[in-house]
Amino acid sequence: MVTLSEVAKRARVTAATVSNVLRNREKVRPETAERVLRAIADLGYRPNLNARALAEGRSSTLALMLSNISNPFYPEFVLAAERAARKAGHFLMVCNTDDDAEVGRAYLNQIAGTFADGVLVMNTDIAFNEFCISTIQSAPILLTMWEHPETPPPLPCIAVDFARAGALAATHLLELGHRDIGMLVGDGCGGLQDARSNGFRAVMREAGIETDAAAMLQVRDSIDAGYIACMQLMANRPRLSAIFATNDLLAIGAAQALITLRRAVPDDVSVIGITDIQLAHQVHPALTTVAIQTAAVAELSVDRLIRLIQAPTQQPSMVVGPAPELVVRASTGPRRAGSR
Amino acid sequence: MVTLSEVAKRARVTAATVSNVLRNREKVRPETAERVLRAIADLGYRPNLNARALAEGRSSTLALMLSNISNPFYPEFVLAAERAARKAGHFLMVCNTDDDAEVGRAYLNQIAGTFADGVLVMNTDIAFNEFCISTIQSAPILLTMWEHPETPPPLPCIAVDFARAGALAATHLLELGHRDIGMLVGDGCGGLQDARSNGFRAVMREAGIETDAAAMLQVRDSIDAGYIACMQLMANRPRLSAIFATNDLLAIGAAQALITLRRAVPDDVSVIGITDIQLAHQVHPALTTVAIQTAAVAELSVDRLIRLIQAPTQQPSMVVGPAPELVVRASTGPRRAGSR
Numbered sequence: 001m002v003t004l005s006e007v008a009k010r011a012r013v014t015a016a017t018v019s020n021v022l023r024n025r026e027k028v029r030p031e032t033a034e035r036v037l038r039a040i041a042d043l044g045y046r047p048n049l050n051a052r053a054l055a056e057g058r059s060s061t062l063a064l065m066l067s068n069i070s071n072p073f074y075p076e077f078v079l080a081a082e083r084a085a086r087k088a089g090h091f092l093m094v095c096n097t098d099d100d101a102e103v104g105r106a107y108l109n110q111i112a113g114t115f116a117d118g119v120l121v122m123n124t125d126i127a128f129n130e131f132c133i134s135t136i137q138s139a140p141i142l143l144t145m146w147e148h149p150e151t152p153p154p155l156p157c158i159a160v161d162f163a164r165a166g167a168l169a170a171t172h173l174l175e176l177g178h179r180d181i182g183m184l185v186g187d188g189c190g191g192l193q194d195a196r197s198n199g200f201r202a203v204m205r206e207a208g209i210e211t212d213a214a215a216m217l218q219v220r221d222s223i224d225a226g227y228i229a230c231m232q233l234m235a236n237r238p239r240l241s242a243i244f245a246t247n248d249l250l251a252i253g254a255a256q257a258l259i260t261l262r263r264a265v266p267d268d269v270s271v272i273g274i275t276d277i278q279l280a281h282q283v284h285p286a287l288t289t290v291a292i293q294t295a296a297v298a299e300l301s302v303d304r305l306i307r308l309i310q311a312p313t314q315q316p317s318m319v320v321g322p323a324p325e326l327v328v329r330a331s332t333g334p335r336r337a338g339s340r
Numbered sequence: 341m342v343t344l345s346e347v348a349k350r351a352r353v354t355a356a357t358v359s360n361v362l363r364n365r366e367k368v369r370p371e372t373a374e375r376v377l378r379a380i381a382d383l384g385y386r387p388n389l390n391a392r393a394l395a396e397g398r399s400s401t402l403a404l405m406l407s408n409i410s411n412p413f414y415p416e417f418v419l420a421a422e423r424a425a426r427k428a429g430h431f432l433m434v435c436n437t438d439d440d441a442e443v444g445r446a447y448l449n450q451i452a453g454t455f456a457d458g459v460l461v462m463n464t465d466i467a468f469n470e471f472c473i474s475t476i477q478s479a480p481i482l483l484t485m486w487e488h489p490e491t492p493p494p495l496p497c498i499a500v501d502f503a504r505a506g507a508l509a510a511t512h513l514l515e516l517g518h519r520d521i522g523m524l525v526g527d528g529c530g531g532l533q534d535a536r537s538n539g540f541r542a543v544m545r546e547a548g549i550e551t552d553a554a555a556m557l558q559v560r561d562s563i564d565a566g567y568i569a570c571m572q573l574m575a576n577r578p579r580l581s582a583i584f585a586t587n588d589l590l591a592i593g594a595a596q597a598l599i600t601l602r603r604a605v606p607d608d609v610s611v612i613g614i615t616d617i618q619l620a621h622q623v624h625p626a627l628t629t630v631a632i633q634t635a636a637v638a639e640l641s642v643d644r645l646i647r648l649i650q651a652p653t654q655q656p657s658m659v660v661g662p663a664p665e666l667v668v669r670a671s672t673g674p675r676r677a678g679s680r
Contacts, residue, residue, distance in 0.1 A: 061450065069415040069422075069434075070618065079410045082436045086443065091450050094409075094434040096422045103426065110401065110431050115455040223622040256624045278410065279619075282563040284596045 011039035061091040062305060063116035065107055067123050069096040071188075071221065071249065072277050073294065074122070077145075080298035081120065088306055090117075108141075118309045120144050120301055123188065140308040144301040147195045152318040156308055158301045165274045165290040165324035166199030169244050172288070172326055174207050177335035178242040178270060182233045183211055184250040186221035193221070193246040196274055200244055215240065219250060226253020227260075234261055234269075241269060241335045248273035248280045248289055255283065255331060266333035276327055285330035297321040351379035401431045402645060403456035405447055407463050409436040411528075411561065411589065412617050413634065414462070417485075420638035421460065428646055430457075448481075458649045460484055460641055463528065480648040484641040487535045492658040496648060498641045505614045505630040505664035506539030509584050512628070512666055514547050517675035518582040518610060522573040523551055524590040526561035533561070533586040536614055540584055555580065559590060566593020567600075574601055574609075581609060581675045588613035588620045588629055595623065595671060606673035616667055625670035637661040 008015045013032060020028050021036040028036070062085050066074045078094055085092040095111065097104035111119060118140045142156050149159035173181055183200070186193040201211055214236050219225040226249060234240065234257070243258075245251035251273030255265050263269050265285055273280065276291035300321055308315050348355045353376060360368050361376040368376070402425050406414045418434055425432040435451065437444035451459060458480045482496050489499035513521055523540070526533040541551055554576050559565040566589060574580065574597070583598075585591035591613030595605050603609050605625055613620065616631035640661055648655050 063433075070419045072412060072415070075409040075412070075415050078434075078436060079438070082409075082438060086438075091435070091447060093403075093451075094418075094436070095431070096418060096434070098419070098422060098426075107431060111433075223619075227622075253622070256622070259624050279563075282567075282593070282596070283623075284599050 007036065007039045007043055010043060011036045061093060061116050062118050062120065062302065063093045063095060063111045064120045065095045065097055065104060065111075065122065067097050067099050067104075069094070072279060073247075073249075073275055076277060076294050077122070077298045080295035081302050084299040084302040085306075088302065090302075090306065092302075111139075118142065118305045120305050140305070140312055142301060142305045142308055145297065146318070147193070149318065149320050155317075156304070156315055157318050158297060158304060158321055159318055160292055160297060160321045161323060162193070162195040162274070162292070163199030163202075165292060166196040166201075166244075166246070167203045168290045168324060168326045169272050169274065170200045170203035170207075172328070172332065173242045173244065173270065173272060174203070176242075176270065176332060179209060179335070180237070180240050181209075181211065181215070181242045181244055182230075182237060182240040183216040184226055184229050184233070184243065184245040184254060185216060185218045186246045186250055187218050188221040188247070192218065196246040200246075221247050221249050223249050223253040223256070226250035227257045228253075230254035230257035231261070234258070234263070242332070243269060243271050245271070245273045248275045248277045248287060251287055251289065251331075252279060252283055255285070255287065265331050267336065270332040270335075272332050274324075280327075281329065288329045288332040289327050290324045291327050292324050293322045347376065347379045347383055350383060351376045401433060401456050402458055402460065402642065403433045403435060403451045404460045405435045405437055405444060405451075405462065407437050407439050407444070409434070412619060413587075413589075413615055416617060416634050417462070417638045420635035421642050424639040424642040425646075428642065430642075430646065432642075451479075458482065458645045460645055480645070480652055482641060482645045482648055485637065486658070487533070489658065489660050495657075496644070496655055497658050498637060498644060498661055499658055500632055500637060500661045501663060502533070502535040502614070502632070503539030503542075505632060506536040506541075506584075506586070507543045508630045508664060508666045509612045509614065510540045510543035510547075512668070512672065513582050513584065513610065513612060514543070516582075516610065516672060519549060519675070520577065520580050521549075521551065521555070521582045521584055522570075522577060522580040523556040524566060524569050524573070524583065524585040524594060525556060525558045526586045526590055527558050528561040528587070532558065536586040540586075561587050561589050563589050563593040563596070566590035567597045568593075570594035570597035571601070574598070574603070582672070583609060583611050585611070585613045588615045588617045588627060591627055591629065591671075592619060592623055595625070595627065605671050607676065610672040610675075612672050614664075620667075621669065628669045628672040629667050630664045631667050632664050633662045 004015050004018050008018045013036060017028060018036050021033045064081055068074060082092045095107045097107060116139055121141055121143050122145050143153055144158040146153060146157040146159040147162045149161055183197060185197045204211060217229045217233055219229040226245060243254050245254055251271050255271045258265050258269050265271055273287055273289040276289045280287040280289050304319055344355050344358055348358045353372060357368060358376050361373045404421055408414060422432045435447045437447060456479055461481055461483050462485050483493055484498040486493060486497040486499040487502045489501055523537060525537045544551060557569045557573055559569040566585060583594050585594055591611050595611045598605050598609050605611055613627055613629040616629045620627040620629050644659055
């Protein structure tokens with residue numbers, strides 16, 4: 001196996017310089033960096049993350065705590081976070097708390113400060129004060145996918161403007177001429193997705209449309225629950241011409257229900273979700289949704305967590321992630337004049 | 341917070357007996373165990389996994405290495421494995437190797453024997469000899485979802501009879517009268533899914549049907565790849581009345597393609613997969629598939645890994661998991677006489 005020293009020798013630099021190049025540090029001159037990279041390529045050298053971390057006297061491991069690995073959004077976040085962590089020379093371990101605060105606490109005790117340098121936490125109902133205690137005692141904790149940028153939590157966090165995601169969905173449906181719109185509001189691992197529904201309703205209200213209780217259902221965020229809830233929604237309100245769901249799983253379930261009810265999507269009823277999970281483009285018809293830029297948020301989260309580990313006192317307490325963006329696919333269309 | 345001693349006091353037993361009850365050890369008499377369980381319920385006692393593990397002088401953490409967390413099969417396995425581990429008093433950390441053997445090796449170096457007592461490994465292309473070295477040096481490693489029970493690997497493993505899964509799919513389609521059957525063979529993280537396709541073809545061959553090359557495509561196991569491959573398959577062979585896919589993602593993608601081609605499922609073309617992921621019952625039409633009993637295999641794997649940690653020399657080298665079972669849903673039906 002090729003060692004770092006052999007690379008250094010071939011590139012006529014010190015081992016420290018090779019290490020700096022590998023970590024993308026700016027202090028290496030471009031010509032030197034290029035020589036090192038050529039030596040790495042020539043020799044087929046593969047950096048051993050573990051050895052490097054040990055040499056630096058730290059475990060080089062980040063942990064990601066999430067509540068429900070079977071919700072496809074989380075694996076997509078994990079994939080991007082793991083790649084970002086690895087790129088920065090860190091391992092990422094994933095802990096699934098199974099929607100159980102007690103389990104979350106147990107994991108936190110187990111991981112923070114023992115094998116993990118820092119912990120990313122998504123959507124959990126562990127009380128903040130428990131996190132604060134863990135932070136003081138051991139490793140830094142960063143909350144991510146915080147849904148309420150207007151009210152920062154008492155811990156460092158990465159927030160996403162979910163209210164804006166809801167607003168974008170509302171604007172899209174209004175522009176297509178929809179007025180009778182049903183709502184499926186997800187009751188997810190991080191609690192009710194009300195930032196999203198409030199953002200939606202604020203835009204509707206500006207357009208003079210109030211969504212009443214019968215046209216709005218709160219449901220657990222899964223495809224199955226979206227299917228059942230849409231059945232109920234269409235029974236309550238057969239004249240609905242569009243359905244807004246606060247996440248893609250509910251929207252996909254709703255579209256399946258409409259197929260069962262023989263209501264064409266989007267000709268009879270338009271459907272829009274929020275998130276843009278992989279499945280959104282894989283279903284038929286492909287789902288219009290508001291992308292929350294999962295991969296970008298995951299990368300930002302890992303980057304901020306690493307900075308927090310390196311310089312705990314110099315970090316802003318909240319960073320807002322990239323803005324959500326409307327992704328128009330096949331499940332939304334103009335309201336038809338003759339629709340029921 | 342209620343402690344173990346308080347439970348012991350109330351149940352009039354020693355702390356060791358409470359611990360034995362919590363760990364489901366058989367040496368506690370039923371009446372005693374019942375008294376302990378009642379005391380636990382009365383006091384609202386919650387065992388602290390971490391404290392217990394520390395008291396026993398071991399880290400109580402298992403690791404699960406998998407290759408592609410974004411394939412929905414893996415999160416389902418993780419969920420069941422994590423629950424089984426927790427039930428047995430262990431934590432489970434998940435490492436996603438991102439289909440990269442180099443990353444897998446780095447994780448293995450990092451986790452085996454440091455913070456993990458044992459490592460479950462699914463579908464990776466890390467060479468066996470590297471695992472063997474890790475096993476000797478540090479923590480036991482158990483391969484799981486081994487697809488070839490007829491050729492045990494040089495490491496302890498949990499095997500699944502995937503050839504039988506393929507055979508069950510073939511028998512089902514034959515019984516429905518299908519003869520012109522296309523095949524989508526997944527090229528997954530663990531390599532080509534050939535145990536499944538060979539099992540299928542063996543049954544077909546017994547029925548006097550040879551599947552030729554043009555009716556069989558090898559594709560990466562994803563919904564998108566299944567969609568594209570099915571388009572190609574139907575262009576090659578418009579008269580196919582059924583499609584067998586070696587996993588559900590390909591089958592779901594194939595069904596979506598048939599909808600695009602305006603070929604009704606199952607009236608024009610039947611579709612069957614293997615695995616029975618959650619999505620299989622959530623799509624429309626719901627997918628007929630061969631269930632490989634993911635949760636049961638996950639539980640068995642965790643149980644065997646724990647035994648391997650406790651008594652490395654007393655374990656059988658290979659355990660075959662529960663037999664695959666046909667799950668008939670809406671995507672398969674009788675071949676129609678008038679079908680193209």
